[in-house]
Amino acid sequence: DIVLTQSPDTLSLSPGERATLSCRASQSVGSRYLAWYQQKPGQAPRLLIYHTSSRATGIPDRFSGSGSGTDFTLTISRLEPEDFAVYYCQQYGYSPPTTFGQGTKMEIK
Amino acid sequence: QVQLVESGGGVVQPGGSLRLSCAASGFTFSTYGIQWVRQAPGKGLEWVAVISYDGSAKHFADSVRGRFTLSRDNSKNTLYLQMDSLRPEDTAVYYCAKESVVYHSGWYFDSWGQGTLVTVSS
Numbered sequence: 030d031i032v033l034t035q036s037p038d039t040l041s042l043s044p045g046e047r048a049t050l051s052c053r054a055s056q057s058v059g060s061r062y063l064a065w066y067q068q069k070p071g072q073a074p075r076l077l078i079y080h081t082s083s084r085a086t087g088i089p090d091r092f093s094g095s096g097s098g099t100d101f102t103l104t105i106s107r108l109e110p111e112d113f114a115v116y117y118c119q120q121y122g123y124s125p126p127t128t129f130g131q132g133t134k135m136e137i138k
Numbered sequence: 139q140v141q142l143v144e145s146g147g148g149v150v151q152p153g154g155s156l157r158l159s160c161a162a163s164g165f166t167f168s169t170y171g172i173q174w175v176r177q178a179p180g181k182g183l184e185w186v187a188v189i190s191y192d193g194s195a196k197h198f199a200d201s202v203r204g205r206f207t208l209s210r211d212n213s214k215n216t217l218y219l220q221m222d223s224l225r226p227e228d229t230a231v232y233y234c235a236k237e238s239v240v241y242h243s244g245w246y247f248d249s250w251g252q253g254t255l256v257t258v259s260s
Binding site: 129132 | 238249252
């Protein structure tokens, strides 16, 4: 199974700052088979990005994704108060099983 | 709009059974695969199982294979996860999630239910 490792585990930033989250795969997941989700406390995950860089419906353009092969990045250009949450990457290039990263918690500095 | 509603969670003793349901609306249920993902308290997301749009293909995580079974009733727009021989490590919120592409299984999920909590404890 492909293992996804996210870094950092916790990211402490202030509103207005730029956030860069990393997701590294134990082997190539193909050129684009990676998604990102946002989860707030007590809520289900919400799809942000699919196919590495495509924004899901209704997702603001401050969210962007990039990468290929084994290294992927989620960037939030200017953090809004509602962006502080936990973010998960998911690979679906070699599925089943699909796998998730362990998550990056974005907290207010 | 798309809606997925899980039910059937609760407290069960080790070795016991539960059946979770996932009721769908707002899309053509019979054309989409559905996945189950769980989240232990304070932990990350773990994929559990997937069933194809017509129920002909099912896959399970190693951690639940042989103990969990999946079925769907496309006439009722409902999916069922039968969980037997439950263990304390199965304690989690269980989410059903809709595949993003018709007639396809194993991609990303564009809609999730609100989850149902399963607690396995004596």
